Amino acid sequence: MDLTKGQRDVIEAYGHLLVTGGPGSGKTTISILKASQIAERNLRPWQKILFLSFARATVSRVVEAISYEQQIPPAQRRGINVETYHSFFWRILKAHGYLIGLPRRLSILTPPSEAISLADVRSGFPARKLTDEQKAAKKVAEEAERTRLAREEGRVCFDLFAPHVGDLLHSSARIRCLIANMYPVIILDEFQDTNSEQWRVIQALGEFCRLIALADPEQRIYDWIGANPARLDHFREAFKPEEVDLSTDNHRSAGTEIAMFGNDILTGTFRKDSYSGIDFDTFDSIHNLAMTKLITGVYGARKRLLDAGVSAWSLAILVPTKKMTRMVSDALRKPPDSMAEVPHTAVIEMEAAILGAEIIALLMQPDDGRHFAQFIGLMCNYYQGKGGDKPTQSALKEATNIRKAYEELLACQAAGKAMRKNSILVNMIAVYEQACAIKLTGNPDKDWRAVRRVLEDGACKRLQEVSSEVRNVRILDRGTQLRQELSQNWRDNGNYRNALAITRKAFIQEHFSMSEKPEFGVIVMNMHKAKGKQFDEVIIFEGWPRMKRGQIIYNGDRIVRFNSRDQVDDQARQNFRVSVTRGKRQTTILTPNSDPCVLLLPDE
Numbered sequence: 057m058d059l060t061k062g063q064r065d066v067i068e069a070y071g072h073l074l075v076t077g078g079p080g081s082g083k084t085t086i087s088i089l090k091a092s093q094i095a096e097r098n099l100r101p102w103q104k105i106l107f108l109s110f111a112r113a114t115v116s117r118v119v120e121a122i123s124y125e126q127q128i129p130p131a132q133r134r135g136i137n138v139e140t141y142h143s144f145f146w147r148i149l150k151a152h153g154y155l156i157g158l159p160r161r162l163s164i165l166t167p168p169s170e171a172i173s174l175a176d177v178r179s180g181f182p183a184r185k186l187t188d189e190q191k192a193a194k195k196v197a198e199e200a201e202r203t204r205l206a207r208e209e210g211r212v213c214f215d216l217f218a219p220h221v222g223d224l225l226h227s228s229a230r231i232r233c234l235i236a237n238m239y240p241v242i243i244l245d246e247f248q249d250t251n252s253e254q255w256r257v258i259q260a261l262g263e264f265c266r267l268i269a270l271a272d273p274e275q276r277i278y279d280w281i282g283a284n285p286a287r288l289d290h291f292r293e294a295f296k297p298e299e300v301d302l303s304t305d306n307h308r309s310a311g312t313e314i315a316m317f318g319n320d321i322l323t324g325t326f327r328k329d330s331y332s333g334i335d336f337d338t339f340d341s342i343h344n345l346a347m348t349k350l351i352t353g354v355y356g357a358r359k360r361l362l363d364a365g366v367s368a369w370s371l372a373i374l375v376p377t378k379k380m381t382r383m384v385s386d387a388l389r390k391p392p393d394s395m396a397e398v399p400h401t402a403v404i405e406m407e408a409a410i411l412g413a414e415i416i417a418l419l420m421q422p423d424d425g426r427h428f429a430q431f432i433g434l435m436c437n438y439y440q441g442k443g444g445d446k447p448t449q450s451a452l453k454e455a456t457n458i459r460k461a462y463e464e465l466l467a468c469q470a471a472g473k474a475m476r477k478n479s480i481l482v483n484m485i486a487v488y489e490q491a492c493a494i495k496l497t498g499n500p501d502k503d504w505r506a507v508r509r510v511l512e513d514g515a516c517k518r519l520q521e522v523s524s525e526v527r528n529v530r531i532l533d534r535g536t537q538l539r540q541e542l543s544q545n546w547r548d549n550g551n552y553r554n555a556l557a558i559t560r561k562a563f564i565q566e567h568f569s570m571s572e573k574p575e576f577g578v579i580v581m582n583m584h585k586a587k588g589k590q591f592d593e594v595i596i597f598e599g600w601p602r603m604k605r606g607q608i609i610y611n612g613d614r615i616v617r618f619n620s621r622d623q624v625d626d627q628a629r630q631n632f633r634v635s636v637t638r639g640k641r642q643t644t645i646l647t648p649n650s651d652p653c654v655l656l657l658p659d660e
């Protein structure tokens with residue numbers, strides 16, 4: 057690879073460093089080369105370079121770049137430790153958290169468990185249309201409960217990692233030195249997205265460590281969790297870094313005008329000619345017609361990639377909302393008319409899938425006398441936790457109803473009476489019993505599917521929902537730890553005695569696992585999740601307005617909120633640019649013809 061002038065400057069720089077540049081300008085690549093150079097020349101045997109990133113997806117791309125693209129020798133590779141902020145912070149907290157008053161034994165409060173633990177607090181507030189006072193009071197109540205869970209029970213949620221690590225580092229020079237001794241150089245990926253708590257940690261780390269910050273001020277898409285536009289200036293003031301600007305380079309989509317189009321999105325002025333590598337198309341605002349257009353587009357893109365002989369090709373369908381991720385995934389699985397199904401993976405919020413997986417795991421476990429009570433507990437957990445930090449009131453109510461029906465059942469049993477015929481538990485118990493009656497084989501994959509299928513085909517609509525959520529769990533893939541441990545459990549006991557505990561552990565490990573391969577094939581995901589990734593082709597597919605008597609009654613699945621010109625601001629343009637510039641060879645934009653994306657229209 058021929059390095060650009062800017063990239064060579066990065067290699068030669070000394071001291072704290074700030075590397076800026078647009079999408080695909082080679083920031084990640086050069087930081088890895090720089091890390092490998094430092095690993096070769098300047099590290100003591102026990103030291104490593106730490107590469108910190110926000111998302112595991114980026115981590116996996118970086119790890120892959122280190123192992124394949126750059127031909128970096130193994131010894132230098134081992135000198136680079138790529139990690140998410142979360143997993144780095146967790147290691148610090150586990151080792152030293154007691155110094156700031158946390159219990160000695162800590163466990164992670166995963167997002168689904170956090171949602172379950174906060175459900176009571178949240179159910180005290182209306183789900184929608186909160187007044188400002190209610191919002192503030194809810195926030196305070198949630199914070200208090202999170203802090204209590206950490207301090208009293210040692211269960212720490214992700215949001216508290218950075219504040220606690222900040223407290224720890226600022227109060228202990230010894231630990232700051234300890235970390236610097238282990239990691240003399242720290243690379244900060246996507247630095248523009250650092251929130252104030254993370255920045256506080258970085259300030260402490262920078263006292264003894266050398267910091268290399270990678271940033272694109274115009275790819276800042278985390279405004280809502282506290283990223284600050286002035287963050288780069290904070291870094292400049294605090295650390296007086298050497299600066300290298302790679303901004304005009306574009307290696308990702310070299311030979312196309314994708315990057316140029318991305319820059320024009322920021323100003324909203326487009327040239328008359330088309331941009332090579334960018335394709336636009338529109339569709340009629342009717343579900344089946346929209347999906348037909350999308351799926352035809354997917355077939356076309358797939359064919360282009362196969363014809364071009366791209367190995368392990370990737371094609372991302374980026375959509376604006378969670379709801380659309382599911383809608384598109386369903387349509388690819390069961391396309392309209394007689395179109396062929398499109399094998400794909402969908403990146404969805406995992407709370408519901410994880411809690412559903414716990415139910416499947418329990419159903420694989422033999423009855424130990426508490427089995428049914430535990431099952432009811434997990435069903436309640438599912439409804440309390442499936443909406444993550446935004447549970448719906450109806451889901452919370454469902455949990456309460458299940459709990460009440462169970463208490464009623466116990467009362468009936470104690471009185472020697474039969475259960476009420478219209479109890480919500482009637483169908484649930486019938487399916488539960490069918491699932492428990494399955495003859496398991498010892499092959500976890502097969503058994504898991506058998507249980508899931510009983511739920512899917514059974515008469516209980518709640519368990520049908522659980523089953524369809526669990527479809528999204530991919531960690532049972534061949535060779536994964538969950539699969540191996542379940543097999544081992546069967547070999548040891550002749551049954552899956554610890555299936556639930558094994559499954560819970562596997563999801564926590566999954567959260568920190570660095571082995572995730574970059575995605576290939578067709579992937580459906582929310583536009584926000586595509587940050588830091590790259591795909592051979594990208595299709596951006598937005599929703600369409602629903603009409604009634606000539607009026608728009610719903611337009612919530614749009615790239616710009618409600619596709620309204622009033623909602624166009626820098627953030628909307630930056631988000632769109634991030635999505636567009638994920639494509640290496642082509643980006644296709646599909647928008648409804650009755651109401652095309654306002655970012656593409658000339659100013660009025």
Ligand SMILES: Nc1ncnc2c1ncn2[C@@H]1O[C@H](COP(=O)(O)OP(=O)(O)OP(=O)(O)O)[C@@H](O)[C@H]1O
Pocket residue numbers: 057058059060063077078079080081082083084085086125272307308588589
């Ligand atoms: N000097 C170079 N010559 C050729 N290809 C390069 C060069 N530098 C980087 N690349 C390639 O360009 C692509 C994009 O680079 P990279 O991911 O480092 O950019 P980035 O600035 O981190 O992008 P983003 O901010 O959008 O994540 C990668 O596939 C990388 O291998």
